[in-house]
Amino acid sequence: MRVLEQVDASEVVEAGGVPVVLRAVVVKERAEDLIQRFADAFRAGGLHVPPGAEQPQLASGAAMLTAIDMYRGITFTVILQPQDVGVTLVYLGEANHTLRREPGTEGDVASLPPGARQVLRVNDEGSRTLSFLVPMSAGEVDAFYAQALRRDGWRREDGDLTVYTRSGEELRIVHEPAEGGLRSVVLVHRGRSPAP
Known part of the structure; x- marks a missing residue:
């Protein structure tokens, strides 16, 4: 690939209890051409590449391709996000599923509302992210966190309904409608x- 820019990321992120190493590069290639090149390279490396219908597409406006090393329990994912004409932002991820540990709630910075499901915890050196789906309206999510966070010593930033602060910490809450009458909350x- 013709690399225009590289973003070094030496830290390991934990997503759903699985350690993940990420890096990103900007390349002078079309995303349409890269997807086949990555699929061919994964297969040539002895990895299993599930068929297209079994490939999750979780990134908005981007194409994802995942390959699996069945013997070592490692998945390799590439996310291709077109930028300008002929330029693509490429995210490369490697997840070691053999080192997975069940994520606990002890590191959660805020409580989950009743009915929360599909909870995902992502931790890295600089931030913690908690995302989930919940059967609540926008007003109910805002009211739940206004009460729960106030009780835990958080203050809402003036004029901003999404940001709370307390003693050197910031918590941003974003939510939007999801399928099936649910709300996606991050x-x-x-x-x-926070102390465990």
């Missing part, structure tokens, strides 16, 4: 890590 915590 909490992003920055600052010192």
Whole structure:
């Protein structure tokens, strides 16, 4: 690939209890051409590449391709996001599923509302993210967190319904409608890590 820019990321992120190493590069290639090149390279490396219908497409406006090393329990994922004409942002991820540990709630910075499901916890050195689906309206989510966070010493930033702060910490809450009458909620915590 003709690399125009590279973003080094030496830290390991934990997503759903699985350690993941990520990096990103900007390349002078079309995403349509890269997807086949990655699929061919994965197969040539002895990896299993599930058929297209079994490939999850979780990134908006991007194409995802995942290959599996069945013997070592490692998945390799590439996310291709077109930028300008003929330029693609490529995210490369490697997840070691053999080192997975069940994520606990002890590191959660805020409580989950009743009925929360499909909970995903992502932790790295600079932030903690908690995302989930919940059968609540926008007003109910806002009211739940206004009460729960106030009780835990958080203050809402003036004029901003999405940001709360307390003693060197910031918590941003974003939510939007999801399928089936559910609401997709994401909490992003920055600052010192809460004590378990």
